[in-house]
Structures are given as structure tokens and as C-alpha cells.
Amino acid sequence: MTTAMTWMSGKLRVIQGDITTLEMDAIVNAANHSLMGGGGVDGAIHRAAGAELKTACQALRREQWPDGLPDGEVALTPGFNLPARHVIHTVGPVYAKTIDKSELLANCYRKSLALAEQQGLHTIAFPAISTGVYGYPFDQACDIVIRVMAEKLPHSALTVTLCFFSQKDMEAFRHVASRLGYQRDR
Ligand code: AR6
Numbered sequence: 001m002t003t004a005m006t007w008m009s010g011k012l013r014v015i016q017g018d019i020t021t022l023e024m025d026a027i028v029n030a031a032n033h034s035l036m037g038g039g040g041v042d043g044a045i046h047r048a049a050g051a052e053l054k055t056a057c058q059a060l061r062r063e064q065w066p067d068g069l070p071d072g073e074v075a076l077t078p079g080f081n082l083p084a085r086h087v088i089h090t091v092g093p094v095y096a097k098t099i100d101k102s103e104l105l106a107n108c109y110r111k112s113l114a115l116a117e118q119q120g121l122h123t124i125a126f127p128a129i130s131t132g133v134y135g136y137p138f139d140q141a142c143d144i145v146i147r148v149m150a151e152k153l154p155h156s157a158l159t160v161t162l163c164f165f166s167q168k169d170m171e172a173f174r175h176v177a178s179r180l181g182y183q184r185d186r
Helices: 040-049 051-063 102-118 136-155 167-179
Strands: 005-009 012-016 026-030 073-076 088-092 123-126 158-165
Touching: 005 167, 012 167, 026 040, 026 102, 040 051, 051 073, 051 088, 073 102, 088 102, 102 123, 102 136, 136 158, 136 167, 158 167
Parallel strands: 012 158, 026 088, 026 123, 123 158
Antiparallel strands: 005 012, 073 088
């Protein structure tokens, strides 16, 4: 894992690594509507958390989301065998060139932060939601994330970690932040 880069007076950390290894109050899962697991980061989280996570997700479907978790919504489970205490499951939008889904992606981040605050949590880590199988262009997704963090973090006690899978993604984030006028902390 590389050294963290930080922005926004240390409230926003960016690292490269595997989100399933992070000791956080919560990690966010880029799930799908079914909440039954899948590939990418969702598959990795389910594997690392163990079978109890799927059982907890089945209960969420039965009790709260019988038609599945909609795009931009969030749901909470324990982290089970993960080093993270909780998992916040959210569903990012599938990218479409002709439809602007930026608000749905922003909602994944906003609602995850709100849920973490409501639970009294202090640390939360996000993967780059929708930028894998769901095809969201990485730079556009970073733009959305940075705007949400700039809007929310000044009024929040949370420290947010963005956990990117590759060094290339980390560099891309740094470029977008700089283009938007956000300088790294010194
Ligand atoms: N840690 C951190 N980031 C990761 C990890 C990991 N262990 N594994 C992958 N990534 P994706 P989506 C990065 O496809 O686009 C699933 O099947 C990856 O490089 O996991 O929201 C679900 O069930 C990429 O940057 O999520 C849904 O059906 C980012 O995580 C669908 O994929 C997101 O990639 C959701 O697609």
C-alpha cells in the first residue's frame, strides 16, 4: 500500500490498495440491486467478510428492500470477518453516454456519509463506485466525488479514505483535484 495523499486539511485521504484490508468504522461496497454479491469489489468484500454477510443482505432484502436496493441508496450491515466494523452497501449507476447520472453517483457518496454520521462513525473508506463493471469514466467519477467531499467534509467529523485499486487511478484523481483547484495538504 502506498503512502496516503491528503486533501481538505487531512479529512480526505487517498490511498492505493485493497479496501477489504482496511481497519475502518465502515467500508462502502459498490454493490448491485440484488445485494447478493457479484464481481469486482463486491465479490472481494463478500469473500473477505464470509458467508454471514450474504445472510445479512438477504435479511435486508426481506425486511427493507424487497424490490432490491435502488441506484444511489444505501444499506448497512456488520463487517463480520472484515477488519472494518460495518459495510455500507450502495448501488452506483450504470454509465450511459446520453443520460446524466451524476446525481445518482453523488447520492451514493452523500447518503453513505449521512448514514455513517447517523451511526456515530468516524472513519469510512470508499472504492471508486461505478468505475469498474458499470463503466463510469474515472475522471468524471472523481469530479463528482471531489464536489461531494468539498460540500460535506467541512461540516463533518468524518475522515474519508478513497481507496483506489491502482496507482494510475490515484494519479488520475490527483489530476482532477488539481484541475478543480484543490491543492494537496502540505
Ligand atoms: N479494493 C478496492 N477497489 C477495488 C477492489 C478492491 N478489492 N476490487 C475492485 N476495485 P466494480 P462497479 C475497484 O466493478 O463499477 C459487481 O459485480 C475497481 O478497480 O467493483 O460499481 C457488483 O455486484 C474499480 O475502480 O464496481 C455490481 O454488479 C472500482 O473498484 C457491479 O460490479 C469499482 O469497480 C458494480 O460495478
